[in-house]
Every structure is written in C-alpha cells, then in structure tokens.
Amino acid sequence: AKAHLRVHLDEPVARITDRLFGSFVEHMGRAVYTGIYEPGHPTANTQGFRADVLELVRELGASVIRYPGGNFVSGFRWEDSVGPRESRPVRLDVAWHSVETNEVGLHEFAEWADDAGLEIMQAVNLGTRGIEDAAALLEYSNHPGGTARSDARRANGREEPFGITLWCLGNEMDGPWQIGHKTADEYGRLAAETGRVMKWVDPSIELVAAGSSNADMPTFGSWERTVLEHSADVIDHISLHAYYEETGGDVASFLASGVGLDRYIGSVAAIIDEVLAEQGLEKTIGISVDEWNVWYQSRFNEVDKPPLFDGGWNEHPRIIEDEYSVTDAVVVGSLLMSLLRNADRVSMANLAQLVNVIAPIRSEPDGPAWRQTTFHPFALTAAAARGTVLRSTVESPVVDTARYGAVDLLDAVVVSNADDGELVLLLVNRDVTTPLSITVDLPVAATAVSDALSIHAPEGGSRFSANTLADPDTVVPVPLDSVALVDGRLTAELPPLSWSIVRIA
Ligand code: AHR
Numbered sequence: 116a117k118a119h120l121r122v123h124l125d126e127p128v129a130r131i132t133d134r135l136f137g138s139f140v141e142h143m144g145r146a147v148y149t150g151i152y153e154p155g156h157p158t159a160n161t162q163g164f165r166a167d168v169l170e171l172v173r174e175l176g177a178s179v180i181r182y183p184g185g186n187f188v189s190g191f192r193w194e195d196s197v198g199p200r201e202s203r204p205v206r207l208d209v210a211w212h213s214v215e216t217n218e219v220g221l222h223e224f225a226e227w228a229d230d231a232g233l234e235i236m237q238a239v240n241l242g243t244r245g246i247e248d249a250a251a252l253l254e255y256s257n258h259p260g261g262t263a264r265s266d267a268r269r270a271n272g273r274e275e276p277f278g279i280t281l282w283c284l285g286n287e288m289d290g291p292w293q294i295g296h297k298t299a300d301e302y303g304r305l306a307a308e309t310g311r312v313m314k315w316v317d318p319s320i321e322l323v324a325a326g327s328s329n330a331d332m333p334t335f336g337s338w339e340r341t342v343l344e345h346s347a348d349v350i351d352h353i354s355l356h357a358y359y360e361e362t363g364g365d366v367a368s369f370l371a372s373g374v375g376l377d378r379y380i381g382s383v384a385a386i387i388d389e390v391l392a393e394q395g396l397e398k399t400i401g402i403s404v405d406e407w408n409v410w411y412q413s414r415f416n417e418v419d420k421p422p423l424f425d426g427g428w429n430e431h432p433r434i435i436e437d438e439y440s441v442t443d444a445v446v447v448g449s450l451l452m453s454l455l456r457n458a459d460r461v462s463m464a465n466l467a468q469l470v471n472v473i474a475p476i477r478s479e480p481d482g483p484a485w486r487q488t489t490f491h492p493f494a495l496t497a498a499a500a501r502g503t504v505l506r507s508t509v510e511s512p513v514v515d516t517a518r519y520g521a522v523d524l525l526d527a528v529v530v531s532n533a534d535d536g537e538l539v540l541l542l543v544n545r546d547v548t549t550p551l552s553i554t555v556d557l558p559v560a561a562t563a564v565s566d567a568l569s570i571h572a573p574e575g576g577s578r579f580s581a582n583t584l585a586d587p588d589t590v591v592p593v594p595l596d597s598v599a600l601v602d603g604r605l606t607a608e609l610p611p612l613s614w615s616i617v618r619i620a
Contacts, residue, residue, distance in 0.1 A: 118511035129459035137179030144434030150470035176497035186210035189242025189294035196220025241285030242295030303345030368518035401462020448492030448614035485587035502532035544609035571613035
C-alpha cells in the first residue's frame with residue numbers, strides 16, 4: 116500500500132507546550148510505595164526514594180505531575196500527610212481497598228518532584244470535603260508565612276512556599292465509583308465556589324474543573340455544559356479522561372484510538388466555545404487531558420477488582436500493573452500524536468500513570484526498574500516534539516473499523532522546531548500485516564535525515580511482544596532503515612503495525 120503526506124509549512128496549528136508531556140502519580144497500588152519510594156532498596160537515597168526509578172523518570176522527559184489522585188483524592192485528608200511522620204495516621208483508602216500509611220506526603224513528594232524536574236499539579240478533595248479544606252491546603256502550600264497554616268508548613272521543614280500553580284478541582288466526579296459522586300449541578304456549583312475562594316487566597320493559580328471520565332459516560336456532553344455554565348468565569352481548564360483497550364480482538368478499532376481522542380477533544384472544545392459565547396466571556400478555557408493511556412480496564416473490573424475488594428486490607432497491593440505490548444506502544448504513540456494535533460485546544464495532558472500502575476516504568480520491590488514498551492514513544496516524542504505543530508494532510512488507503520468507521524492507514528503529525536529548522540515527522544502504519552510505502556514532499560532546505568527510529572514487532576516476536584522483568588529490552592526503538600531523502604522528497608517503508616519518528620535537519 117502507498118500513502119502520501121503533505122506538509123503545510125505556512126499553517127502552524129499551535130506552539131507545543133511542555134505541559135503536553137505530563138504524567139501522574141496516585142497513592143494507589145505500587146505507584147508510590149515500592150514504586151518511586153522504597154527506603155530499603157539498594158538504590159534508595161537518604162529520603163527513601165529509588166534512584167533507579169528517578170533516573171528513568173528523568174529519561175522519560177515528563178513535565179507536569181498530577182498528584183495525589185485519582186480516585187484516592189476523593190477520600191483524602193491532606194493534613195494526615197504532613198508533619199512528623201511518627202504522628203501521621205494510618206487510614207483506610209476505600210477508593211482502592213488499601214491501607215495508606217501517609218509515610219509519603221506533600222513535603223516528601225515535592226522534594227522528589229523537584230529532583231525529577233516535575234511541576235506538581237495538585238488535586239483537592241471535592242468528594243468528601245469542600246471549600247474550607249481546599250483553601251486551607253492552598254494556604255499551607257503557597258502562602259509565604261505569618262498565618263497558622265503557612266507557619267505550620269515552615270515548622271514542618273519547608274520555609275519557602277511550594278508555589279503550586281496548577282490545581283484540580285476534584286477528580287472524575289461524574290463517575291458513580293467516585294467517593295462523593297455528584298450530579299453535574301452539584302459538582303459545578305461546588306467547583307465554582309471552591310475555585311473562587313482558592314483564587315482569593317492565591318490569584319496566581321490555574322484551576323482545572325473535572326470533565327467527563329470518558330466519552331461513553333451517559334452524561335458526557337451535558338456534564339461539561341452544566342459544569343461550565345456554573346464555573347466558566349472561574350476556571351482555566353476543563354479535564355477529560357480517556358483510556359483505550361483492545362476488546363474482542365478488534366485491533367483495527369484499537370489502532371484507531373487516536374481518531375476517538377480527536378473527536379472527544381473536538382466535542383469538548385465545541386461545548387467550551389458555546390458556553391463562553393453564551394456567557395459573553397472573553398477568555399479561553401483549555402482542555403486538560405489529565406488522564407490518558409491504554410488500560411485493560413474491562414479486565415480490571417471483571418477479573419482483578421472483585422477479589423481485591425472482597426479480600427483483606429493491605430498496604431500497596433498490586434493493582435492494574437498492566438504489561439504493555441508492541442500494539443499498546445503504537446497506540447500510546449498515536450494518542451500522543453492526537454494530543455499534538457489538537458495542541459491549539461489541549462492545554463495540558465498527563466499520561467496515567469508514571470510507575471507500576473498502568474505505567475511506562477515498572478519496578479520490583481528490592482529488584483530492578485525497567486522501561487515498558489510504551490515508555491519509548493513517549494520519551495522520543497517528548498524529547499523531539501518541542502516546536503510548532505504544522506497542519507498536514509494525508510492521502511492514504513483506509514481501514515474499516517467497527518468503532519470509528521473508515522480510518523486512514525497512515526496517521527501522521529509534523530512538528531517544526533523553529534529554533535534549529537528541524538522538522539519532526541511522527542508516523543503510524545495502522546495496517547497490521549502489510550508495510551506502508553510513504554512519500555513526503557518537504558521544503559528543499561531539508562537536506563538530511565538526522566534520526567529515524569521505529570517501534571514494531573521485534574525479530575522473532577509479534578505484536579504481543581512485551582518488556583518483562585526477565586527480558587526488559589525485547590521491544591526497543593530500532594533504526595528505520597528504509598528512509599531516504601532525495602531532492603526534498605522523503606520516502607520510507609513503514610513496517611506493519613508500527614510507530615516511527617523521523618527527524619530532518
Ligand atoms: O488512573 C487510575 C484511575 O483511573 C484513577 O484513579 C481514576 O481517576 C481513573 O478512573
């Protein structure tokens with residue numbers, strides 16, 4: 116099969132914000148305990164954080180880090196996690212049927228995030244709590260001093276404010292699984308009133324209202340509209356969460372997940388515009404895709420969740436430690452491409468999550484840490500896609516999908532790095548069995564391919580190949596040898612079911 120990519124050099128879509136490459140650490144499963152933090156581990160630093168995991172976090176190239184939940188935050192009392200460790204209470208976390216020791220809290224996490232070069236995006240509990248606690252946490256975190264709460268922070272060892280700019284107003288409040296689940300009216304009012312008070316405490320913050328948990332929620336659309344009607348004047352971003360999985364062997368639809376995300380983003384953008392216009396508000400509200408990934412959620416709900424929730428209460432049990440395949444890596448790469456394509460509307464995005472829990476990085480207690488297949492497209496994109504997204508169009512054969520109809524076999528995004536004139540092509544071949552020959556017309560100034568890498572089934576493996584504890588480097592980016600650039604025309608043969616990155620000087 117053959118496809119052509121046209122690059123519209125004079126049509127920038129948007130500057131790429133660093134915040135597109137965010138991630139997420141929740142107090143859930145082994146994300147914190149035996150994930151980023153394990154005092155007895157041979158690589159642990161004096162604070163108990165694992166240096167091997169930290170090294171991989173840096174290599175991943177994430178920017179913003181959402182914390183401390185997720186569903187966890189809707190039952191969380193932030194005061195439990197600050198102050199002398201020996202006096203911190205051990206609590207039941209009913210969101211994940213676990214025991215939370217509060218050994219790691221805001222102070223420890225902030226220090227780790229600083230070391231990792233990550234900006235904290237802090238979520239407040241709007242499940243069981245409300246205005247007072249959210250404002251109190253903000254004052255504790257950001258007020259310089261001279262008040263009881265800010266002085267408590269200083270007494271707890273942090274003289275300077277944490278200076279947290281990004282604040283999530285609760286998490287997935289549209290979901291019946293959420294502690295303190297609310298109707299759109301109930302949540303919209305609470306988010307608006309909490310947000311207003313928080314901005315009175317610190318006007319420099321940015322607020323993210325919780326949108327839908329997924330595009331199949333029965334309330335999707337009306338939820339956004341109602342929440343925005345209450346809060347549009349106060350908030351700066353509205354979230355959407357999006358998880359994808361292959362179901363019933365329908366790999367064609369799974370590989371087209373990026374099309375689903377494009378449409379989901381487009382729908383939320385339309386609702387934002389409508390409410391802003393109706394209310395005559397001269398402002399922009401960004402879309403914060405603050406949880407996205409591949410997650411085999413149906414397996415979790417049907418197979419893993421019942422025994423977890425019917426069993427005993429344990430500290431950091433193994434929860435949703437999905438092992439990712441080549442196919443999953445290609446989908447993660449193409450979801451990132453969807454985020455880039457929509458960079459004019461998406462103000463922030465967080466790969467959910469970072470370590471062990473549906474994560475690009477895995478670690479074993481008292482054992483090694485390694486990169487899952489999905490680590491690679493994220494790290495390569497985060498390192499290279501740092502300029503402006505250009506409009507591009509494809510002429511491609513299509514594949515029929517049960518979920519999204521006819522979809523191009525070629526998925527492509529083009530980034531121009533104005534600083535050094537580099538062009539970056541991100542390319543996916545959605546054909547599961549056949550290579551795709553592509554041609555791309557480039558400006559004549561483009562003279563050399565500086566790097567071309569691809570992720571696909573390894574020699575002797577299959578699309579199900581994964582990186583495991585025993586064999587952590589089964590799936591790694593390999594050179595895309597077929598690339599040629601002659602007189603401004605680039606040609607390449609994209610392997611079946613592959614994600615590729617081509618950098619052109
Ligand atoms: O990331 C795992 C969970 O997925 C989060 O806790 C929740 O917000 C979402 O449903």
